[in-house]
Amino acid sequence: MSAVRPYRPTDDRALARICVLTGDSGGDATGVFDDDLLPELFLLPYLERHPDLAFVLADEEDTPIGYIVGTDDTAAFEAWFAGSWWSQRGATRWPRPAPVRTRSDAMVAYGYSRGQGGADDGVAPVGYPAHLHIDLLPRAQGGGWGRVLIGVLADALRARGCEGLHASASRANPGALAFYPRVGFVPVGGDDAATFGLTLR
Incomplete structure (x- = not known):
């Protein structure tokens, strides 16, 4: 049976692959970008700076099939x-285009x-200083595990005294746009991407 557990450094390669397989508005981004690029932007820096705010959904063989990462101070x-x-x-790897x-x-x-x-700076909405990234492989979706991962991260952030959490979703990703309101987030802005917030108090 699948279960959520804390991140371990040995998970890095598997999590990076999940990041790529879900990185094109929820679909497979293999070959769309350099396959190392998305993890360098949206996964690995969080594992480096906040390993204690990283949680893994693993299957019955302890193979990662999803994850959530975040920061308490955007x-x-x-x-x-x-x-x-x-x-x-x-x-050092990708010159400015x-x-x-x-x-x-x-x-x-x-x-x-x-x-x-800049405009894409990821400034936190007022009252929602934390942010997250969550990715689940298709076989892990639809079973309530996204809600579980959100809850585990939210509890960890509350323990730090964090008042609110936000996440952004591409408007080309209908699954994510539907997911966040379903697990208690409310719209808090966004132009090219929709931003949702969850109060943690």
Whole structure:
């Protein structure tokens, strides 16, 4: 039977693969971007900075089939991402594209924009300083595990005194747009992506 457990460093490769397999608006992003790019943006920095806020859904053989990662302080995380993570890892592998011609170029440009005060900076909505990323393989979806993962992370954030949590979803991802309201989030803004918030008090 599947179960949620804390993240372990030995999970990195399996979680990175899940990130790619769900990275194209919920579908398989293999070959859409450099397969290392999405984990460098949306998974690995969270495992590095907040391993205690990372939880894994594993099957009966303890193989990861989903995960949730997050931060309790979006502003501090994004500053660290720009100044430490991306400058030392991302920027050395993916030069800043000029001009932006492809979807992969746009994703790399997003990496450069984070923590720089730009439009794509991921500034937290007022009252929702924490944020998350959650991904489940198709075989793990529809069984309530997304709600369980959200609950586990929310409890960990409450224990830190965090007042609210937010998540963003591409408007091209109808599954995610339906998921967040279903598990208690409310719309709190967003242009290109929809942003949802959950009060933790």
